[in-house]
Amino acid sequence: MLTLNAVDQYYGGSHILHEVSLSLGAGDMVCLLGRNGVGKTTLMRSIMGQVAIKRGQILWQEKNITNLATERRARAGMGFVPQGREIFPLLSVEENLKLALAGRRDGQRKIPPLIYELFPVLKDMRQRRGGDLSGGQQQQLAIGRALVLDPKILLLDEPTEGIQPNIVVEIGQVLRRLNQELGLAVLLVEQKLPFARQVADRFIIMERGQIQAQGAMTTLDDSLIQRYLTV
Numbered sequence: 622m623l624t625l626n627a628v629d630q631y632y633g634g635s636h637i638l639h640e641v642s643l644s645l646g647a648g649d650m651v652c653l654l655g656r657n658g659v660g661k662t663t664l665m666r667s668i669m670g671q672v673a674i675k676r677g678q679i680l681w682q683e684k685n686i687t688n689l690a691t692e693r694r695a696r697a698g699m700g701f702v703p704q705g706r707e708i709f710p711l712l713s714v715e716e717n718l719k720l721a722l723a724g725r726r727d728g729q730r731k732i733p734p735l736i737y738e739l740f741p742v743l744k745d746m747r748q749r750r751g752g753d754l755s756g757g758q759q760q761q762l763a764i765g766r767a768l769v770l771d772p773k774i775l776l777l778d779e780p781t782e783g784i785q786p787n788i789v790v791e792i793g794q795v796l797r798r799l800n801q802e803l804g805l806a807v808l809l810v811e812q813k814l815p816f817a818r819q820v821a822d823r824f825i826i827m828e829r830g831q832i833q834a835q836g837a838m839t840t841l842d843d844s845l846i847q848r849y850l851t852v
């Protein structure tokens with residue numbers, strides 16, 4: 622469904638991603654792990670076309686999207702929840718969601734009921750300005766906004782960063798539900814190991830822009846954690 626073949630990426634002269642290859646199938650639930658600065662966000666942004674790659678290929682549903690614009694990737698079913706959320710603070714919750722609707726291929730201009738069903742707080746606060754929500758609520762809004770386009774894969778970059786524990790639990794439950802009930806594939810960047818274990822079936826570990834290990838979540842053992850994840 623999503624395949625990366627030997628992707629290399631640079632910021633100017635800095636070589637960040639080194640021959641990154643990975644593959645996600647429909648309904649996969651994968652967590653990308655790694656210490657700060659190893660290139661996790663750069664990889665997510667490369668997949669979404671927000672940064673150009675220098676070498677390699679990105680395939681989505683068998684099509685080569687290596688040079689496709691970000692909006693076209695979104696329309697093709699790739700939902701992205703960026704690190705730091707990036708919602709519009711001065712727009713209302715509803716306006717944030719409606720703005721995302723503009724990218725729908727089928728011309729639907731109504732917020733899908735699923736969004737408010739998954740996150741009732743967004744319905745209660747739909748007239749509230751995005752910037753007035755708590756961090757956790759903003760994260761839920763960012764996830765809701767990505768879901769408005771009815772994606773086939775959801776990419777999330779550290780959705781639990783700086784969020785109160787009860788909302789972390791809720792977000793975990795929503796991701797599991799989207800995966801299990803709707804078959805949505807998920808690629809999640811996460812630093813909280815308990816959350817990663819609870820939500821994902823498979824892990825990929827990066828270090829210095831390279832994939833160093835991957836496997837079933839049940840095989841993520843202490844030696845891997847010590848070597849690649851503890852600070």
Ligand SMILES: Nc1ncnc2c1ncn2[C@@H]1O[C@H](COP(=O)(O)OP(=O)(O)OP(=O)(O)O)[C@@H](O)[C@H]1O
Pocket residue numbers: 632635637655656657658659660661662663664704
């Ligand atoms: N816009 C940029 N221009 C130049 N260098 C950048 C840019 N963004 C990131 N980098 C560098 O690329 C490397 C990878 O950064 P990236 O943000 O992808 O890491 P990360 O794994 O997401 O880190 P974190 O866990 O802190 O979010 C770092 O060395 C970072 O300093």
Ligand SMILES: [Mg+2]
Pocket residue numbers: 661662663704778
């Ligand atoms: Mg990051």
